[in-house]
Amino acid sequence: MTPKVYLRKGKKVKTAITIAITLVLATVYGCHSSSPRGGSVVKHEGFKVAVPTFVTMIKQGETQSVTISLKRGKYFKQDVTLQIEASKGISVDPTSFIIKASDKPDVQLMIAAVQNAAIGEYSVSVMGIPKTGESTSTSFTVKVVSP
Secondary structure (H helix, E strand, C coil): CHHHHHHHHHHHHHHHHHHHHHHHHHHHHCCEEECCCEECCCCCCCEEEEEECCCEEEECCCEEEEEEEEEECCCCCCCEEEEEEECCCEEEECCEEEECCCCCCEEEEEEEECCCCCCEEEEEEEEEEECCCECEEEEEEEEEECC
């Protein structure tokens, strides 16, 4: 009887370890999704645009701040223009932003839903355009809820 109890405890320990590893990986990789690499296809020379991975909730009539980040490769030293476009029904500010090679990589984006915005999910697209090389884009979801 003792070995059966031991095996059950072993399975619980394995499950606990699996959960712990999953949480650590989620923390290490963060809560951002990123675009395919832009700028250059050579490793360490391009860039990615990182946006929130979780649905961003906003109440009707309110404004919320969201961080968008530029993840530069080790050797990528170009200015990048971010062009941001939201689905009809919500607004974003700024709609265009230049991140200089020497600037910090984070941009605060303000998302607003008017008082009578339809409840539901909206898409916000972000395109990163380097001075030279390929552009890249990604998007994230904003959910408008009642106040």
